[in-house]
Amino acid sequence: MEIIDPMSATPLAPGSIPDVQAAVRDHTHIHPCGAGTKTALAAAPNGATPLSLTGLSGMIEYQPGEFTFTALAGTPLTEIAAILARNGQYLPCDPLLAEAGATLGGTVAAGANGPGRYRYGGLRDFILGVRYVDAAGWLVYAGGKVVKNAAGFDLPKLMVGSLGQFGVLVELTCKVFPLPEAYATLRLDLPSMEAGVAAIIKLTAQPLDLDSLDLAPSAAGATLWVRLAGLADALPGRSERLRGVLGGGETVSGAEEAALWRAVRELTWVPAGWSLVKVPLTPKKILGLEQHLMAQDIRRYSVAGQVAWIATADRARLDAILTQTGLNGLVLIGPPAQVRLGVQPGASFERRVKQALDPHGRFPTR
Amino acid sequence: MSTAWLTDLARIYPPARLLTQPAQLAPYESDALTAYKTRPAAVVIPETQDEVIAAVRICYQHDVPFVARGSGTSLSGASLPIQDGLLIALNRLNRIVRLDPEERIAVVEAGAINLNVTKAASPYGMYFAPDPSSQLVCTIGGNIAFNSGGAHCLKYGMTSNHVLGIKAVLADGEVVTLGGDSLEGAGPDLVGLFVGSEGLFGIALEITLRLLPKPERYRTILAAYDSLTKAGDAVAAVVASGLLPGALEIMDRLAIEAAEAAVNANYPPNAAALLIVELDGEAQQVEEEFRRLKPIIEASGAYEIRVARDDADRMRIWKGRKSAFSAVGRLSPDYLVNDGVVPRSRLGEALTEIERLSAAYGMRVANVFHAGDGNLHPLILYNGREAGAYQKAEQLAGEILRLCVAYGGSITGEHGIGVEKRDYLPVMFGENDIETMHRLRRACDPKEIANRGKMFPGGGAPALHQAGPHPLEVAGVISRE
Numbered sequence: 001m002e003i004i005d006p007m008s009a010t011p012l013a014p015g016s017i018p019d020v021q022a023a024v025r026d027h028t029h030i031h032p033c034g035a036g037t038k039t040a041l042a043a044a045p046n047g048a049t050p051l052s053l054t055g056l057s058g059m060i061e062y063q064p065g066e067f068t069f070t071a072l073a074g075t076p077l078t079e080i081a082a083i084l085a086r087n088g089q090y091l092p093c094d095p096l097l098a099e100a101g102a103t104l105g106g107t108v109a110a111g112a113n114g115p116g117r118y119r120y121g122g123l124r125d126f127i128l129g130v131r132y133v134d135a136a137g138w139l140v141y142a143g144g145k146v147v148k149n150a151a152g153f154d155l156p157k158l159m160v161g162s163l164g165q166f167g168v169l170v171e172l173t174c175k176v177f178p179l180p181e182a183y184a185t186l187r188l189d190l191p192s193m194e195a196g197v198a199a200i201i202k203l204t205a206q207p208l209d210l211d212s213l214d215l216a217p218s219a220a221g222a223t224l225w226v227r228l229a230g231l232a233d234a235l236p237g238r239s240e241r242l243r244g245v246l247g248g249g250e251t252v253s254g255a256e257e258a259a260l261w262r263a264v265r266e267l268t269w270v271p272a273g274w275s276l277v278k279v280p281l282t283p284k285k286i287l288g289l290e291q292h293l294m295a296q297d298i299r300r301y302s303v304a305g306q307v308a309w310i311a312t313a314d315r316a317r318l319d320a321i322l323t324q325t326g327l328n329g330l331v332l333i334g335p336p337a338q339v340r341l342g343v344q345p346g347a348s349f350e351r352r353v354k355q356a357l358d359p360h361g362r363f364p365t366r
Numbered sequence: 367m368s369t370a371w372l373t374d375l376a377r378i379y380p381p382a383r384l385l386t387q388p389a390q391l392a393p394y395e396s397d398a399l400t401a402y403k404t405r406p407a408a409v410v411i412p413e414t415q416d417e418v419i420a421a422v423r424i425c426y427q428h429d430v431p432f433v434a435r436g437s438g439t440s441l442s443g444a445s446l447p448i449q450d451g452l453l454i455a456l457n458r459l460n461r462i463v464r465l466d467p468e469e470r471i472a473v474v475e476a477g478a479i480n481l482n483v484t485k486a487a488s489p490y491g492m493y494f495a496p497d498p499s500s501q502l503v504c505t506i507g508g509n510i511a512f513n514s515g516g517a518h519c520l521k522y523g524m525t526s527n528h529v530l531g532i533k534a535v536l537a538d539g540e541v542v543t544l545g546g547d548s549l550e551g552a553g554p555d556l557v558g559l560f561v562g563s564e565g566l567f568g569i570a571l572e573i574t575l576r577l578l579p580k581p582e583r584y585r586t587i588l589a590a591y592d593s594l595t596k597a598g599d600a601v602a603a604v605v606a607s608g609l610l611p612g613a614l615e616i617m618d619r620l621a622i623e624a625a626e627a628a629v630n631a632n633y634p635p636n637a638a639a640l641l642i643v644e645l646d647g648e649a650q651q652v653e654e655e656f657r658r659l660k661p662i663i664e665a666s667g668a669y670e671i672r673v674a675r676d677d678a679d680r681m682r683i684w685k686g687r688k689s690a691f692s693a694v695g696r697l698s699p700d701y702l703v704n705d706g707v708v709p710r711s712r713l714g715e716a717l718t719e720i721e722r723l724s725a726a727y728g729m730r731v732a733n734v735f736h737a738g739d740g741n742l743h744p745l746i747l748y749n750g751r752e753a754g755a756y757q758k759a760e761q762l763a764g765e766i767l768r769l770c771v772a773y774g775g776s777i778t779g780e781h782g783i784g785v786e787k788r789d790y791l792p793v794m795f796g797e798n799d800i801e802t803m804h805r806l807r808r809a810c811d812p813k814e815i816a817n818r819g820k821m822f823p824g825g826g827a828p829a830l831h832q833a834g835p836h837p838l839e840v841a842g843v844i845s846r847e
């Protein structure tokens with residue numbers, strides 16, 4: 001048996017599932033990670049040995065006609081997206097940081113949905129099955145490989161946002177959808193955030209199939225971005241109609257349009273050294289939160305006001321604000337200190353789950 | 367049997383809502399899997415969440431097993447009572463607590479009827495998407511327990527995809543709040559784990575649901591084929607085209623004949639299979655999708671194609687489909703609804719194999735199914751009065767389930783494991799997998815009192831009895847899908 005120095009800088013990077021099992025059995029404290037793009041979550045907490053899944057990579061099963069695929073956890077999202085795109089398909093949850101190298105497993109464990117999750121749902125809505133190595137080193141399978149399955153507890157959904165606390169994801173099955181033929185975005189400047197929130201509420205009440213809907217404060221007030229996706233022939237008419245509903249707006253298309261959303265997804269707008277925090281909320285809570293945030297905090301309200309992305313240089317202050325406003329947050333990027341901020345819903349239930357799946361605390365508790 | 371717990375319950379529940387007399391208990395002895403019947407020691411009918419919590423705490427204190435019951439439409443025996451246990455009937459815990467069209471959420475108590483959520487939302491142009499055929503009567507609590515489906519899962523997903531938050535009392539009496547009002551979460555998806563737990567963690571009290579704006583346009587096509595294979599191939603062609611219909615449903619000859627006889631659906635005569643394809647969404651997009659769908663259906667070998675002219679026409683097409691199961695039930699005194707799922711590419715093979723099994727067993731099987739999801743609903747006709755007929759039907763159902771798993775599918779798409787399929791859980795999952803589920807269950811229910819005997823293999827054998835249609839079906843209120 002090889003002696004592995006837990007202080008060594010290079011993380012363990014097993015190349016097979018049995019090797020992952022062995023690594024888990026050999027370490028009393030171990031922390032799985034993917035490509036490390038979500039820096040705050042990827043860094044191993046105190047004393048835990050980092051376990052990189054990047055050596056466990058590749059598409060295992062993909063039959064385009066099924067609109068599902070199974071891949072190893074360390075598979076880069078770009079690889080998956082390329083294979084899917086060749087077959088006119090995509091993962092509608094629009095995962096973050098794909099081009100930065102994010103892996104499928106890390107994306108699921110972080111719950112890292114992008115702006116496009118608005119249209120058809122997030123990872124929780126597209127994950128079908130998981131295989132993971134549990135705290136005792138056993139391989140556990142849950143869910144299934146077909147698009148509809150109600151057998152057994154829904155552990156695949158539990159693994160979305162699980163932050164490596166319950167086991168090491170090694171293989172995932174997801175459902176996919178047909179890739180939209182074309183996109184168009186409408187950008188609208190508004191005099192205030194109040195007007196921005198009102199626009200979100202107005203748009204989401206209508207039978208408009210929006211792909212993404214983002215809002216951010218600007219010097220002049222606020223900017224709203226509305227993205228449409230679908231059949232190319234129908235897009236001009238739909239954009240026109242949308243402009244009518246909004247009472248204006250500038251159409252962005254082509255490469256500029258793609259770049260705009262790529263920047264959102266790749267988080268290129270987060271200043272180096274700052275923390276990026278995901279805060280789930282609803283449109284009506286935006287203005288309340290805005291009152292507490294500082295001008296220098298960079299905010300983007302995505303998914304039709306259902307999530308706030310906040311880049312801050314002062315994480316402790318944000319934690320206090322979230323606690324005060326009854327919200328919760330997850331730090332994705334930044335120093336690996338406390339990653340969960342504010343008030344955690346269901347904390348006692350989560351403790352029960354942790355106790356059941358990892359009674360000896362082999363994986364970190366977040 | 368000790369009655370200290372009944373005395374404790376009587377301190378909280380007035381006699382009219384604490385039932386212990388055999389005549390009072392009789393209506394609660396079965397769910398919609400009528401072949402099983404068990405009399406509980408008592409039934410309580412809570413009207414408030416606190417009353418539910420109190421009942422659970424009393425059960426925990428006295429080690430009394432309990433079962434939550436919504437409307438008792440489970441097709442897998444999941445709401446079957448436990449002998450000497452308590453049945454907690456949630457129908458009166460049915461308030462719509464809050465409906466906020468601006469946030470597009472509805473907060474409802476667990477006993478709220480599925481369709482009532484849509485009714486409450488409809489003045490705002492919104493609806494609750496999950497639409498099991500039983501939606502007129504089934505409760506949100508029951509939908510949560512099974513992650514129930516319906517005809518529109520292909521595009522809209524199952525119940526779980528529309529649940530944002532859950533307040534529940536766990537089996538040991540602790541009240542927890544999972545999730546919230548947002549579409550997004552930060553941290554493990556605890557709501558996702560609770561949905562589909564078949565009542566084994568505790569009882570959902572209050573649920574936050576996501577509402578959607580009603581689709582602006584529908585385009586519904588009915589196509590008739592002279593073979594089931596052609597209809598199946600048409601489904602594959604539609605799916606492969608990159609279109610994403612809201613629904614893709616198939617009925618076979620036996621199901622069509624029954625629907626015709628029952629509701630006069632006026633379907634094309636002599637069809638071996640009918641396909642319903644429905645597009646929904648923004649008008650301009652749907653019209654463009656429809657233009658692309660037309661040639662695919664035209665090339666699919668259908669001998670008759672109808673397009674719904676208006677909403678009334680659309681409802682007529684759906685009426686036959688939605689009533690097909692209870693209609694098939696008229697052909698036979700009893701029937702078992704199977705709920706297996708196969709990968710969509712194996713649909714044709716699976717149907718051929720089911721046909722072969724049907725012939726081998728000498729039992730008629732009708733098929734009405736969610737083709738777009740690969741979710742089969744073979745309907746096995748039998749006569750419960752014939753000795754051994756139910757057992758034979760169950761055996762045939764078992765063979766179909768094994769077949770689904772062998773094809774890489776699942777033993778249940780939307781009806782849950784319950785008591786009916788618990789012995790098949792190990793066909794799909796290994797020892798470690800099931801042990802993991804046990805551990806999660808015990809973490810919420812250390813005494814294993816919540817819905818004891820369901821989902822997990824083994825457990826006391828519930829009593830089989832002579833079968834018959836569900837009382838609600840007899841009354842024509844619901845039909846099986």
Ligand SMILES: Cc1cc2nc3c(=O)[nH]c(=O)nc-3n(C[C@H](O)[C@H](O)[C@H](O)COP(=O)(O)OP(=O)(O)OC[C@H]3O[C@@H](n4cnc5c(N)ncnc54)[C@H](O)[C@@H]3O)c2cc1C
Pocket residue numbers: 397398433434435436437438439440441444445456476477497498499500503504505506507508509510511512513514515516517564565566568569570571780781817836844845846847
């Ligand atoms: C005619 C007919 C048609 C049907 N069509 C469909 C269909 O199209 N799609 C589909 O998916 N299903 C269908 N079903 C099955 C059934 O209607 C669904 O499973 C439904 O969700 C059950 O709801 P219920 O209120 O009747 O629950 P019940 O049968 O009362 O209970 C079902 C399970 O839920 C548990 N439960 C109930 N309330 C709670 C709670 N508050 N907290 C925790 N656990 C709880 C029970 O203990 C039980 O295990 C059909 C059934 C019938 C009879």
